[in-house]
Amino acid sequence: MKQSLVFIPTTKEVPSDTEAVSHQLLLRGGFIRQEMGGVFMYLPLAYRVLQKIQTIMEEEMENISCPETLMPVILPASLWKRSGRYKNYGPELFKLQDRSERELILGPTHEESYIDVVKSTWNSYKDFPKTLYQIQTKFRDELRPRFGLLRNKEFIMLDGYSFGGSQADLDYSYEQFNQAFRRIFDRSGLDYISVVADNGAMGGQESTEFQAVADIGEDDVAYVGEERSGANMEVAQGIPTFQVNEVFEEPGELTKVATPNAKTVVEVGEFFKTDLAKIVKSILYYADDKPVLVVAPGDHEINEMKLSNGLAAKELRLATHEEVQNLLGVQIGSIGPIGISEQVKVVMDPSVTHLHNFYVGANEDGYHYQNVNYDRDFTVDEQFDLININEGDLEPKTKQPYHIEQSIEIGHIFKLGTFYSEGLGATFLDQDGKEQPIIMGSYGIGVSRLIAAIVEQNNDENGIIWPKTVTPYDVHVIEINNQDETIVKTAEKLEEEITNSGHSVLLDDRDARAGVKFAESDLFGFPLRVVVGKKAQEGIVEIKERRTGEVHEIELSQVVKFIRDFYNK
Amino acid sequence: MKQSLVFIPTTKEVPSDTEAVSHQLLLRGGFIRQEMGGVFMYLPLAYRVLQKIQTIMEEEMENISCPETLMPVILPASLWKRSGRYKNYGPELFKLQDRSERELILGPTHEESYIDVVKSTWNSYKDFPKTLYQIQTKFRDELRPRFGLLRNKEFIMLDGYSFGGSQADLDYSYEQFNQAFRRIFDRSGLDYISVVADNGAMGGQESTEFQAVADIGEDDVAYVGEERSGANMEVAQGIPTFQVNEVFEEPGELTKVATPNAKTVVEVGEFFKTDLAKIVKSILYYADDKPVLVVAPGDHEINEMKLSNGLAAKELRLATHEEVQNLLGVQIGSIGPIGISEQVKVVMDPSVTHLHNFYVGANEDGYHYQNVNYDRDFTVDEQFDLININEGDLEPKTKQPYHIEQSIEIGHIFKLGTFYSEGLGATFLDQDGKEQPIIMGSYGIGVSRLIAAIVEQNNDENGIIWPKTVTPYDVHVIEINNQDETIVKTAEKLEEEITNSGHSVLLDDRDARAGVKFAESDLFGFPLRVVVGKKAQEGIVEIKERRTGEVHEIELSQVVKFIRDFYNK
Structure with a gap:
């Protein structure tokens, strides 16, 4: 794709209250723009990251045989009244009416919709365990949206649900999601800790949070050892x-x-x-x-x-x-x-x-x-234990000292239990022919938040450093001078060759100074930059690795091989 | 994917007011479920069709170098007040407030958002022509939602926008979208007619509608000749x-x-x-x-x-x-x-x-x-011309008799002009340094409606007949008896081989009678069905083509080749 055709509104000025590094860099690099407080536009570069992450998610969910679906955004209030959440969810629930004054909400999560639709089909213990998920835009009327993509009124979630007829069914699905989510985070290049968590408002039994370590994070996690096993500060226990x-x-x-x-x-x-x-x-x-x-x-x-x-x-x-x-x-x-x-x-x-x-x-x-x-x-x-642990307090079992870090909650898996199935009358017949409520699990990843977390963890003073797996483009090809015919032809030929080899390319064909192009290229943060300059006449270009800064002079015929090797290693 | 793991709530009973064949078949086949009037859930089979269509769209938009984006669903009412649409859009606009009583709308279309975000970046005649698009869930508070996915309150659209500094820019982008949309419809297996249309409420100049011929269609199109060139009834002119x-x-x-x-x-x-x-x-x-x-x-x-x-x-x-x-x-x-x-x-x-x-x-x-x-x-x-034409009236230029058919509007391209740029102060400097309003085009495809149109055009008395390009799964493998070890092993081996060859498979591994499985398989409508029965012992399975009904006995070693040949022809 020619950069001259893509909408990338880079800017040097970001609002002074832009606290998070990810927010600053995504604004400066023209990845996102704010429509209003807590509501963002995903411009072309950000949208490509979103797609990469979604593809990883879809592959990993397919791996655990969890089918993808799409639920409505607008839901009848009556559905949420049946579960009791219409009243209990509080002021974060967006409410509206249609032209016939029917009460509606904008879905912040979809437990009710899923249990309500599956209950008439899955009604024997033989039908379980089963799972479903969606990747969808969701809504929560946050009092104080902030930190760019971290805390929004409109955001993108992967929300999965499991349905079981026994504790074993629930444990099985929970572990499937646990493994799939870990692979998603690993493949997205995230440094994260999984911690025991309080279920908060959701009720239910066991739950695990996935926390990406980041200075801007609104959560605190406490962990010990190299495996960083630990807990959310809300539940971490320690010996002072x-x-x-x-x-x-x-x-x-x-x-x-x-x-x-x-x-x-x-x-x-x-x-x-x-x-x-x-x-x-x-x-x-x-x-x-x-x-x-x-x-x-x-x-x-x-x-x-x-x-x-x-x-x-x-x-x-x-x-x-x-x-x-x-x-x-x-x-x-x-x-x-x-x-x-x-x-x-x-x-x-x-x-x-x-x-x-x-x-x-x-x-x-x-x-x-x-x-x-x-x-x-x-x-x-x-x-009873009623204090927060301090850094250095000992973890009771291992007697190792706790580390405490700020972090971003990127995922959460819950053993929900029967709250929603009881509220919505979702039962099945067990082996003894007895009616029982379906046992649910619920599993979420903040997709838009994941982008912010990746940027928080992958940047330097010059800009973003995208992991290979989620970069908007694999390669940035830069024409040093778009008036020089050899340079232009070489760059366009490279664009074609790299594209044909299965790697995505953004070709900076704009009429701009080399310095401006390099600075923007660093800001965008694609893993590889190919600079087509004067040496193009001799058949040589320069390739720079964004993360290490390493520069290589490469013969034109070797460029595709270099890129392939880089992405395979 | 094992069918036993997928949520496919087939049903024999559909509500008596389910008029459209597509609505009936999609409900019966467990593709969709209604959350409330005009609001649907996309269950696993329908979601896969949606994904196929989206992929086709993304490929064709990439082909015309149009970058993908994602705009917010909730928009500030103030933005729409500036264009005048907040008042003029009428009761179909969903309105709501956030917790601080800020007025919001649910976006039914995004001209304002796009022109407002690009205007500060694209402000010279040299910046044009440019295009952007998104595939997004949209909202319109229809008075009478009906016909399943055809007329909904919540629906999925591809909406594209072009920005130009001259009539030539606009003509260029319009033609690019025109070609891309035709390829999208062609690849989706649709029989459609492109007709001259009235711009209706959008203002502006030239516009073309893409109409899929279908008995349930709410539009009428008039056309002549084999190329079926024509016009929407609203604008068609004829000689009685x-x-x-x-x-x-x-x-x-x-x-x-x-x-x-x-x-x-x-x-x-x-x-x-x-x-x-x-x-x-x-x-x-x-x-x-x-x-x-x-x-x-x-x-x-x-x-x-x-x-x-x-x-x-x-x-x-x-x-x-x-x-x-x-x-x-x-x-x-x-x-x-x-x-x-x-x-x-x-x-x-x-x-x-x-x-x-x-x-x-x-x-x-x-x-x-x-x-x-x-x-x-x-x-x-x-x-002046003030009548609808009748079937058989002559088209004025060619003097050929008109045919009139009912049809579903699946796409629409508009030369919008400067309405929104003037309303939102989006100007650029022309070659003479003079300030001019940006010239917009707007281009839409009803994605969810496309699914309905495809089903309306591709079905028989037994169910849906998906075109190869948009089928939920390429192949339906059916175990005649899931207690027979040879059958089960053969079927699972086939599932693996077909998957590895790059084709998607649904394996009906359920404990159900063969007759039930065949009937459901016809209803689902995947292009190929592989039946693994008693002859599996001799290494032979039966392959049936859904569209023609042709049945082939095939050796196990030849199944993947048969499928590959079928999909390549």
Whole structure:
């Protein structure tokens, strides 16, 4: 394809709030343009990447015998009312009406559509396990879309679904998708970690997230070892370093100490000149409108997901300053578990039991206790893991130190269970002729987000460096001078030869300075660049590898071979 | 792919209002399911057809160097307000709001998005001609969606756009798309006619429709000769047969005749025992609220598109019974041009001037004039072509008789002009440095509708007969008995060999009776069926061609060769 015919609106100016490198580079390289906040156009170069990724996905899904389908974008609200999600999905659900005032939604995911269509056909245990998937544009009315293709109102997903009659069916399909997704990410050139995840709003049992490591990522993952096995921060469990390092001390005398102006953990820690872990913090929450005091080591954050799960709370929120004052009669910085009102349930992270002579608020403004020891000075109603791990905390099984990195969630596989089949009356007859709900799994990859993740992981100061498998074009052929007949003829002959050899080519035939062409070529980031310059007369061109920067002078007759070898290695 | 793993919900019962054969067959064969009125799911077999068609499209668009893109589904209403279409598009435009009450639409077409994004990059006459396209799901809130995939609220389109700086640029791109679209239809196995069309609501100059002949079609096309050149009924011009056959008569005496109970053209024709053409009808319209009497031969329908264009009317409607009574003092059946009120503009189809001694209403209830002759007995304010042609009327240039057929509009190419560029301020500098609006063309194919058209044209009493190029699978391999080890092994070996030879296979490995399998296989309609039965032991299978019904006994070692030869011929 001649570059002069392709719409590639490169630009040097990107909006100042363009935070993500991928967003900057995709805008600068003319790959994408924003139609409005969170809604993008895929211009020719980006569309080719999208196609490459889709082809990889289709091949890998075919490999696990999962048939492709396409569900509607607009769905009747009635379908989602039956599953209960019309109400529960919240303000991220786009709602609209047709001309006869029928209520519709724009599908953000399609569990209901799939279970509803398969249920009348698959109704015996003999029909399972089965799978279906689609690659489709989806909609979620994000409050704050950002980071270019990372968090959008309109985005492209691969969403797969499995249907089973037993736990074994579900396990089988889950593992099939697990393997297929890994191959998709591997083939797309991504560096990713698979981690145990919380199911969040979806309900169900086991689930795994695939996280691409990237500074701009909105998730945190914790992992250990070379295989980087780990978990999403929301569920990662660890042994705090203080618990490992703590040396036994004889319990001292419980003493109330005036701590003027020391309210935060850090301030109190400085006041007592001690390790932050020993400043045990006490924070008042409301769980389903009942007050709960949460006690935790001062150097670890409270994990509200764990807390909420541990309390089996539907709603959880921090108490306001006013509520603390009204209920406990003290300010937030001075709350503590000793002598707390009996109206308040007290829960504690178990790591606190390993501390000796620690510090807590005294339930009196401006005072803390020192030489506090659990059991001697106070007890609690319940203990469970309720903190985020810190970098360096030990993974409980392997006792290896955790690494924590920011990451982009690129995929997620769930063992959903029977939530949707029960809601939509999707049952089958088991071996004993008994009616049972179909057991579902659901499996997703953020396709547009994958593009952003690839660019986040593959770039340098000059632009994008596409992996060979997903590059818009395999080769960029550049005419140094489009007025020189030898150069033009050589370049066009190369374009034809390379195309015939099965590799895609973009031929920069534009009337522009060589420097401009090279800079744009680096920005576009195709793996190979063939420069046709003055030496074309001697039958020689220059080939540059984008990733390594290596330059080769190659005879014209050897160019196709060079490209073939490069792509085969 | 094993059929036991694929979701193909065949059914014998289709809703009684399923009129189109394609709708019936696609439902019966489990290709599609309705999510709601006008909104369909593409199940695995249909999705594969969709993919085949998309691949053909992408190859042909690449052939004319037209780059593929993907525009958003949700668009800001503000964009469409700038072009004026937000108001003018009418109730077919889906409107919605996001959580911050921003007004959005679901894009039914993307002229605005494309011209708006290219305008800052392409701004010199040297930048043209250029083209872009996408294949995308689109939305139109149809009042009466029907005929399965033919008229939907959610549908798939290929929409292409051209951008030029001169009429020559536009002509060039138009011809490129014209050729590419013809190759797409040819390769999809469609029987189609390209006809001159009215631009309808889009404005602009030349336009061509591609119409697939089909009984269920909602359009009518008129064509002549073996090349079937012609026009949409809305614009087709012809010479009525009566005009050709009319024999000169001496004008008779104008006579008023009582015609009791004869009100319609047919009744008056029977009364006078004459050809319907000679019962010249007079019909009162209101064009932009002014009364217009339309005079036309009785055997031809009035074409309101031509009438509206001829009158340069923005709004055109038939007068009501009451309005006729109030204005003319007679009932509808007795209006005529002789002695009509001077308040009423009179227009006439020119063919009437060729009639002798014809009949018109006498503007007196229950009376008609006979022996009427134009010019002698009345004149009119204007004459222009305002009737639909009839089958057999002559095409003016070639003098060949017209054939008229029902058809499905599968594609449309328009020379749009500058409507959108002017609305969205998309200009370029011409050779003289003068600012000019970009000249656009717009080019569309109904992709989902194409599937329906293919099925309408390719079926028999047993089911669909897919053209080789768009069949979901090239070959259907059927195990007569999935308990017989030889049969199963032979079938699986064939599946592997055929797949390796580059042809797609669906292997019916289900536990079902042979009769059921054959009936479903005919319904699915893949071009070749390989039946693995008892003779598998002797190394022989049976191959049946779906279209011809021809059956061949083939040695196992020759099966791949047979398939290859079949697909290459």
